[in-house]
Amino acid sequence: MSEYKTALEEEKKYLERVTEFLEEQIQGCGIDIKGQRKNLVDIRREMYTEGSRYTDEMDRMAELNQYITMEAVESSQYKHKLETLKKYEKMIDKPYFGRFDFAEEGEEKESIYVGYHNIMNDDTYEVLAYDWRAPIASVFYRSELGPAKYIAPYGEIEGEVSLKRQYEIKKGELEYFFDCSLTITDELLQQALGKNTSSKMKNIVETIQKEQDQIIRDRENDLLIVQGVAGSGKTSIAMHRVAFLLYDRLESGLTHNQIMILSPNHLFGEYISNVLPELGEEDVAHFTVEDIFEKYFGNHLRIRNRNSQMEYIIGSKHRQKVRETIAFKGSKAYIELLDRLVDYCETHMIKFTDIYYDKEIVVDKDTLKKDFLDNAINMSIVKRLNRIERIILEKIKPLEKEKRKEVLEEIEASGAYAFEEERRCKEVLNEFRQEVFNQLNRFIRVNIFFVYKRMFTDEKLFNQLAKGLDMPYNAFQMMRYSLRALRPECIPYEDGVALLYLKLKIEGTNLYQGIRQVVIDEAQDYYPIHYKVFGELFKGVQYTVLGDVCQTIEKEASHTIYDDAIELLNPKRALKLELNKSYRSSYEINQLAMNLREDQKACIAIERHEEAPLMQKANNEEDLNEKIVNQVKAYKAAGLESIAILCKTKGEVHEAYEALKDQLELSILSSDDTILEKGILIMPIYMAKGLEYDGVVVYDANAERYKEAFDKQLLYIATTRALHRLSFIYKGQISPFLEEAIKKGSIDKA
Ligand SMILES: Nc1ncnc2c1ncn2[C@@H]1O[C@H](COP(=O)(O)OP(=O)(O)OP(=O)(O)O)[C@@H](O)[C@H]1O
Numbered sequence: 001m002s003e004y005k006t007a008l009e010e011e012k013k014y015l016e017r018v019t020e021f022l023e024e025q026i027q028g029c030g031i032d033i034k035g036q037r038k039n040l041v042d043i044r045r046e047m048y049t050e051g052s053r054y055t056d057e058m059d060r061m062a063e064l065n066q067y068i069t070m071e072a073v074e075s076s077q078y079k080h081k082l083e084t085l086k087k088y089e090k091m092i093d094k095p096y097f098g099r100f101d102f103a104e105e106g107e108e109k110e111s112i113y114v115g116y117h118n119i120m121n122d123d124t125y126e127v128l129a130y131d132w133r134a135p136i137a138s139v140f141y142r143s144e145l146g147p148a149k150y151i152a153p154y155g156e157i158e159g160e161v162s163l164k165r166q167y168e169i170k171k172g173e174l175e176y177f178f179d180c181s182l183t184i185t186d187e188l189l190q191q192a193l194g195k196n197t198s199s200k201m202k203n204i205v206e207t208i209q210k211e212q213d214q215i216i217r218d219r220e221n222d223l224l225i226v227q228g229v230a231g232s233g234k235t236s237i238a239m240h241r242v243a244f245l246l247y248d249r250l251e252s253g254l255t256h257n258q259i260m261i262l263s264p265n266h267l268f269g270e271y272i273s274n275v276l277p278e279l280g281e282e283d284v285a286h287f288t289v290e291d292i293f294e295k296y297f298g299n300h301l302r303i304r305n306r307n308s309q310m311e312y313i314i315g316s317k318h319r320q321k322v323r324e325t326i327a328f329k330g331s332k333a334y335i336e337l338l339d340r341l342v343d344y345c346e347t348h349m350i351k352f353t354d355i356y357y358d359k360e361i362v363v364d365k366d367t368l369k370k371d372f373l374d375n376a377i378n379m380s381i382v383k384r385l386n387r388i389e390r391i392i393l394e395k396i397k398p399l400e401k402e403k404r405k406e407v408l409e410e411i412e413a414s415g416a417y418a419f420e421e422e423r424r425c426k427e428v429l430n431e432f433r434q435e436v437f438n439q440l441n442r443f444i445r446v447n448i449f450f451v452y453k454r455m456f457t458d459e460k461l462f463n464q465l466a467k468g469l470d471m472p473y474n475a476f477q478m479m480r481y482s483l484r485a486l487r488p489e490c491i492p493y494e495d496g497v498a499l500l501y502l503k504l505k506i507e508g509t510n511l512y513q514g515i516r517q518v519v520i521d522e523a524q525d526y527y528p529i530h531y532k533v534f535g536e537l538f539k540g541v542q543y544t545v546l547g548d549v550c551q552t553i554e555k556e557a558s559h560t561i562y563d564d565a566i567e568l569l570n571p572k573r574a575l576k577l578e579l580n581k582s583y584r585s586s587y588e589i590n591q592l593a594m595n596l597r598e599d600q601k602a603c604i605a606i607e608r609h610e611e612a613p614l615m616q617k618a619n620n621e622e623d624l625n626e627k628i629v630n631q632v633k634a635y636k637a638a639g640l641e642s643i644a645i646l647c648k649t650k651g652e653v654h655e656a657y658e659a660l661k662d663q664l665e666l667s668i669l670s671s672d673d674t675i676l677e678k679g680i681l682i683m684p685i686y687m688a689k690g691l692e693y694d695g696v697v698v699y700d701a702n703a704e705r706y707k708e709a710f711d712k713q714l715l716y717i718a719t720t721r722a723l724h725r726l727s728f729i730y731k732g733q734i735s736p737f738l739e740e741a742i743k744k745g746s747i748d749k750a
Pocket residue numbers: 189192193197202203204207208209212228229230231232233234235236237548551583584689690691692720
């Protein structure tokens with residue numbers, strides 16, 4: 001028998017053993033669950049009957065308390081068993097996917113199998129497979145044959161790897177395995193990457209690459225920044241990192257509701273929502289900046305979402321001006337301006353008045369102001385005002401008491417009926433109290449919108465606040481120009497972020513105080529002011545920030561945003577890593593994409609060859625639509641399942657949809673609430689950011705439409721959405737950026 005066959009037999013036997021064990025466990029779990037469910041029902045029934053036996057409330061409470069504790073313990077065990085059962089049932093098809101043989105220094109060699117979850121015999125403590133997140137499993141992802149080490153909870157373990165093996169197991173059957181000397185071999189990776197994509201992001205546990213694993217398992221840094229080219233796995237890494245952090249919950253105490261993912265939009269949030277459940281973890285909350293705004297402002301102010309900002313930039317005739325204004329309102333100078341506005345609001349905008357209780361002075365305005373400004377413990381403005389309100393209400397209590405006597409005497413003297421005295425007295429006292437509230441309300445409530453708007457309308461104040469700050473020479477004109485759009489019912493996105501910052505500074509917050517881990521994806525889309533807002537919202541948290549500076553639409557590609565994040569979030573330890581290998585697209589698509597990138601960073605493309613991107617000239621509008629239909633049909637015939645037709649603007653999407661809808665089964669994606677589905681989609685490029693499709697057709701990529709520097713960024717984003725096929729169909733001249741990119745040379749291969 002060949003060496004491979006002998007090993008295959010052994011592996012099959014091992015798989016049989018593990019499968020048998022899992023089957024036993026599943027059976028056992030099923031029996032336990034039945035028993036636990038019965039126990040729970042019994043406890044609840046007894047709780048009801050026993051509870052109703054007692055007439056004394058205290059006795060009943062004591063009895064019920066016992067049952068409540070029992071019920072909580074039993075429910076948590078029941079839930080745990082159900083989860084275990086679910087995990088085992090999932091694993092029976094594929095209990096593990098990899099193995100390495102590891103000899104710890106001075107110890108015997110051991111075969112370590114790596115799978116989605118731990119499989120351990122609780123009686124013998126034998127681990128049949130390790131969870132991919134276990135410390136020892138890091139060797140599988142990071143080490144080649146030879147000396148290796150990993151960090152265990154009790155310190156660093158050194159040893160030697162003598163074998164690395166990967167398995168193809170389907171429905172519990174071992175189809176084949178292969179040994180590799182390096183980290184995860186190309187063979188499995190190529191297989192994974194060659195498949196069609198799905199409407200929801202999938203996990204990459206079996207093929208995590210060494211440099212990705214380093215990010216996933218990082219524990220050292222409070223701020224971990226990852227700059228990675230499109231398709232380098234940033235979002236995948238972010239999700240696997242969350243799963244990794246949750247794995248260690250006994251040690252770290254971290255739970256899924258202490259993690260927050262900041263997504264660029266809801267569509268993206270939905271796209272990634274399957275990964276954690278697939279990895280056996282509860283999904284964690286996804287928020288957009290717009291969601292946070294709504295949490296703080298409710299229905300009082302409404303923010304326009306980022307997609308409308310994108311649309312505004314792309315569609316505006318004064319695009320440069322709009323971009324400059326947005327950049328200014330997100331800048332560090334603007335933050336400083338807002339900080340100064342807060343100071344100004346504190347010292348000048350709160351108009352204290354003397355407070356009277358029925359003509360008798362309770363406290364004069366100077367004393368109020370002095371108390372307010374005496375802020376030894378750094379309380380927010382609103383908290384201090386609330387404190388003043390409480391103090392005043394305390395102060396009027398003795399006055400109210402006196403007044404009550406006086407009023408009662410007057411009512412008695414007026415000869416009112418005895419039963420009416422109390423009611424009338426209350427009415428009179430309420431009037432006096434209301435009068436105090438009226439006086440307080442003149443200065444105690446801060447209208448954030450009004451405070452913010454002052455900067456747009458009061459040039460003198462603006463200049464005073466702006467003194468010495470590094471800002472555009474025409475900053476106030478920018479403010480003036482954008483004043484028209486500043487309406488409470490639809491506030492431009494950039495002003496919304498500024499208002500949020502102002503609110504947090506003026507009111508303070510502890511809404512997110514339970515959060516301990518924050519993941520920020522598509523980090524390039526944020527401005528310094530966003531990071532400042534995050535700093536106000538989350539205290540003492542760890543951040544994972546992932547982005548690609550070349551995928552910004554509204555600003556120039558620049559790495560400074562990462563330095564700003566470090567400066568503004570001010571972590572104890574920060575690390576910035578770069579990922580230059582792209583996994584999503586075929587080599588040919590990647591080549592074009594890299595030639596479109598603004599930064600000339602060396603990028604490595606996975607060598608997965610497919611057809612080169614197609615540039616197709618159309619003679620007129622009709623021909624353009626016909627060529628697009630043919631192209632999409634050809635993609636379908638070639639087996640591609642998800643196809644996107646990408647346009648520049650929403651308006652273009654609607655036009656193209658109308659022209660194509662009778663010939664193709666098209667779904668239009670033009671708002672953030674749309675549900676993701678497979679099939680043929682048509683949408684603006686900016687909405688496809690972060691997502692991926694088997695085939696992409698860029699609608700009318702001509703020189704007229706894609707001619708400015710930022711159009712090049714749009715083309716880069718469009719190009720990098722495609723896994724297998726890409727085509728640009730255009731009327732007239734092709735975009736000069738595409739022409740130039742085709743002419744450029746090839747790129748490095750992985
Ligand atoms: N190690 C890997 N094994 C298998 N597939 C991978 C791996 N890393 C990334 N991929 C695949 O590459 C594609 C891109 O991944 P992902 O969306 O995480 O990249 P990204 O860097 O966030 O991209 P973008 O910047 O465009 O949003 C996905 O289909 C993902 O499954």
